[in-house]
Amino acid sequence: MRELVLLSGKGGTGKTSLAASFAHLAAEGEIPIRAVIVDADVDASNLELVLEPVLLEDRAFEGGKVVVIDRDLCTGCMECMEVCRFEALHPSPDSPDLVMVDPISCEGCAACTHICPENAMHMEQEIAGSLYHSESRYGPLFHAALHPMQDNSGKLVMAVREMARAHVSGNGYDLILVDGPPGIGCPVISAVTGSDSALIVTEPGAAGVHDLKRIVETTEHFGVPTMVCVNKADIHPEGTEEIEAYCLERGIEVVGKIPFDDAVTTAMVEGVPVTASGNGPAARAIHHLWRRLIRL
Amino acid sequence: MKIAISASSPDLKAEIDPRFGRAVCFIVVDEESQEWEAYDNPARDATGGAGVQAARFIAEKGADVAISGAFGPNAFEIMDATGMRMFVFQNSGSLKVSEVVSRYRDGELDPVTGPSGPGHHGK
Amino acid sequence: MRIAVASGKGGTGKTTVSTGLALSLAGENGTGMRAHSQNRYRLLFIDCDVEAPNAHLFLNPDFQVRIETGPSVPQVDGDACTYCGRCAEVCEFNAIAVVEEQVLTFPHLCHGCGSCTLNCPEGAITEVPRAVGLLEAGPTPYGLYFTRGIMNVGEAMAVPIIRELKKWDIGPGREETQDGAGSTIWENVIIDVPPGTTCPVVEALQGADFALLVAEPTPFGLHDLRLMVEVVSAMNIPAGVVLNRDGTGYEDLERFCEDADLPLMLRIPLDRRIAEGLARREPLTTIYPEYLDRMREMYESMVKMVGRDLR
Numbered sequence: 174m175r176e177l178v179l180l181s182g183k184g185g186t187g188k189t190s191l192a193a194s195f196a197h198l199a200a201e202g203e204i205p206i207r208a209v210i211v212d213a214d215v216d217a218s219n220l221e222l223v224l225e226p227v228l229l230e231d232r233a234f235e236g237g238k239v240v241v242i243d244r245d246l247c248t249g250c251m252e253c254m255e256v257c258r259f260e261a262l263h264p265s266p267d268s269p270d271l272v273m274v275d276p277i278s279c280e281g282c283a284a285c286t287h288i289c290p291e292n293a294m295h296m297e298q299e300i301a302g303s304l305y306h307s308e309s310r311y312g313p314l315f316h317a318a319l320h321p322m323q324d325n326s327g328k329l330v331m332a333v334r335e336m337a338r339a340h341v342s343g344n345g346y347d348l349i350l351v352d353g354p355p356g357i358g359c360p361v362i363s364a365v366t367g368s369d370s371a372l373i374v375t376e377p378g379a380a381g382v383h384d385l386k387r388i389v390e391t392t393e394h395f396g397v398p399t400m401v402c403v404n405k406a407d408i409h410p411e412g413t414e415e416i417e418a419y420c421l422e423r424g425i426e427v428v429g430k431i432p433f434d435d436a437v438t439t440a441m442v443e444g445v446p447v448t449a450s451g452n453g454p455a456a457r458a459i460h461h462l463w464r465r466l467i468r469l
Numbered sequence: 470m471k472i473a474i475s476a477s478s479p480d481l482k483a484e485i486d487p488r489f490g491r492a493v494c495f496i497v498v499d500e501e502s503q504e505w506e507a508y509d510n511p512a513r514d515a516t517g518g519a520g521v522q523a524a525r526f527i528a529e530k531g532a533d534v535a536i537s538g539a540f541g542p543n544a545f546e547i548m549d550a551t552g553m554r555m556f557v558f559q560n561s562g563s564l565k566v567s568e569v570v571s572r573y574r575d576g577e578l579d580p581v582t583g584p585s586g587p588g589h590h591g592k
Numbered sequence: 593m594r595i596a597v598a599s600g601k602g603g604t605g606k607t608t609v610s611t612g613l614a615l616s617l618a619g620e621n622g623t624g625m626r627a628h629s630q631n632r633y634r635l636l637f638i639d640c641d642v643e644a645p646n647a648h649l650f651l652n653p654d655f656q657v658r659i660e661t662g663p664s665v666p667q668v669d670g671d672a673c674t675y676c677g678r679c680a681e682v683c684e685f686n687a688i689a690v691v692e693e694q695v696l697t698f699p700h701l702c703h704g705c706g707s708c709t710l711n712c713p714e715g716a717i718t719e720v721p722r723a724v725g726l727l728e729a730g731p732t733p734y735g736l737y738f739t740r741g742i743m744n745v746g747e748a749m750a751v752p753i754i755r756e757l758k759k760w761d762i763g764p765g766r767e768e769t770q771d772g773a774g775s776t777i778w779e780n781v782i783i784d785v786p787p788g789t790t791c792p793v794v795e796a797l798q799g800a801d802f803a804l805l806v807a808e809p810t811p812f813g814l815h816d817l818r819l820m821v822e823v824v825s826a827m828n829i830p831a832g833v834v835l836n837r838d839g840t841g842y843e844d845l846e847r848f849c850e851d852a853d854l855p856l857m858l859r860i861p862l863d864r865r866i867a868e869g870l871a872r873r874e875p876l877t878t879i880y881p882e883y884l885d886r887m888r889e890m891y892e893s894m895v896k897m898v899g900r901d902l903r
Contacts, residue, residue, distance in 0.1 A: 183602060282685070284710055321819050357643045357743065379870075444811055516685065
């Protein structure tokens with residue numbers, strides 16, 4: 174059993190469209206692969222829009238802690254405001270001699286709870302989102318939603334991956350396919366650590382190359398074998414060559430090049446993977462890429 | 470000698486948990502008396518630093534040896550500082566805690582000399 | 593006016609819009625705004641997308657100032673420490689541990705809250721800065737000043753970098769403030785917000801007068817725009833939508849904007865020429881110069897809407 178994570182330093186490179194196509198090819202392609210699918214892009218969980226999941230189970234996700242003030246005990250001494258480094262404590266607008274918490278800014282450090290002379294402050298766990306286990310049209314899907322403005326997306330990514338792993342354990346699956354988050358920060362690190370391999374989806378062009386380098390450094394930092402696939406490879410051939418040269422230099426295999434194809438957008442609007450909606454240039458390139466991946 | 474093993478439920482017959490910092494629980498076995506106790510892992514749902522918290526926890530429980538699937542750099546640093554020895558099991562499949570204990574006794578487990586698991590940090 | 597350019601999903605063209613708007617406002621023609629005189633810039637561009645900063649590729653800043661940024665992490669004085677363990681007890685992030693007669697710190701886990709320093713009964717903890725990223729600043733050839741933050745690879749926490757970047761008081765032409773300290777006064781600030789709807793986004797949006805939400809008309813785009821609208825409404829920031837890669841035939845997104853009373857500020861069509869130009873580092877306003885005027889018109893409507901909102 175292998176775990177493959179799809180990543181992109183920059184958002185919008187077609188990672189989710191590719192993940193949906195892989196899910197389709199695993200389930201209905203010429204070589205059947207028993208795969209579970211994980212949507213670890215918890216900020217913008219879009220796989221469900223293509224995979225038509227039927228929800229089987231949902232769980233509340235506990236994020237970090239935030240401070241809560243007991244207004245009966247607070248004397249308004251404001252000592253807590255002096256120790257808070259995150260500007261999360263303010264005088265209450267309705268009674269300025271009391272303190273109120275801005276839970277969005279609260280880092281959960283609890284420094285204020287230790288300083289409060291009245292013991293009026295304590296920490297409470299926040300419900301930051303939900304974890305879902307669904308049956309999708311191409312097999313089990315594990316996904317999650319973080320409430321907007323919430324913290325701890327890294328922890329949620331870890332939780333959704335673990336939920337998937339618990340499900341596959343001993344059940345004869347071949348692959349965990351993870352649609353990872355964009356960027357290089359905490360949710361990405363959570364999606365990468367302990368994965369067997371990473372496929373980075375990039376685009377030619379200045380921004381794509383810039384961000385590709387940063388995500389490659391990240392996957393290498395965490396010791397995960399890395400491959401690259403160039404999406405919309407033909408919109409800027411020199412850029413694609415630049416990516417290939419960079420990958421060659423770093424010993425990274427470019428396992429696929431997908432041409433610009435309106436069919437990708439059309440399929441997205443229809444809510445189906447591009448490989449399921451026709452056999453245009455992009456779909457053929459993805460077929461080719463998939464065959465290559467499952468041989469590896 | 471006390472041995473702490475990461476486990477998926479609080480029983481000697483339970484399957485091991487390959488994760489250290491986020492293991493469900495720890496079984497601490499006394500090598501001489503063969504008595505054991507199970508503890509819920511307080512670090513399981515930690516926002517960050519689960520490895521640190523779990524390592525501190527089993528050190529407090531008096532463990533001299535820790536056995537898991539992998540140890541991240543933070544956990545490694547703490548256990549190294551406390552002089553706790555670490556071992557990892559390979560081919561963990563559906564190994565039971567009791568089997569791991571006998572493998573340890575028979576010297577079949579690999580000692581750890583550096584962090585084996587990838588580090589995770591932050592939130 | 594502080595204008596934040598944001599999108600729930602990455603790759604929707606946020607940077608295309610923010611840099612296009614910046615170049616339109618920086619020019620001396622059009623709105624009649626002074627771009628720069630006596631080395632004084634009126635427009636500041638802040639790239640808050642610290643994980644994947646790209647705006648510099650289109651605005652070509654000359655980074656003249658570069659400083660490291662990061663949280664303050666504990667340093668324990670071994671002579672004063674009694675190994676009581678209080679620091680580890682109060683640390684919510686497991687960033688400090690006391691084992692045997694040793695204190696171990698884990699700077700990667702530290703949020704820089706100072707709780708350990710505050711609670712140490714011996715006063716044995718001092719704090720030292722730990723670099724997790726860089727702040728960079730400099731002029732551009734277009735009469736606007738540019739700052740950005742860039743997170744080091746392998747780091748997890750973007751928020752402190754964004755917080756420091758936005759507080760960073762730098763730039764030519766300092767003016768006296770009431771407290772006499774002096775500060776750079778900007779006529780307009782454009783903020784490139786990181787993608788998504790979590791904490792780094794909130795940090796970047798804080799204090800904005802208007803949020804331009806860039807979205808593409810697809811089911812993915814709509815899904816993520818909805819979440820983004822929740823964020824700006826909760827933060828009470830007036831917002832409008834820029835429809836990028838328009839012409840997919842998907843109408844639900846526009847319908848959503850109508851229902852949510854979100855003004856459509858600008859349309860940019862799905863056009864291969866734009867994609868090709870951007871790949872070659874050409875800003876939108878170079879690929880199609882007519883966007884200079886369209887962006888300025890959009891700016892004027894934002895000014896009106898913010899004015900209306902303030903009243």
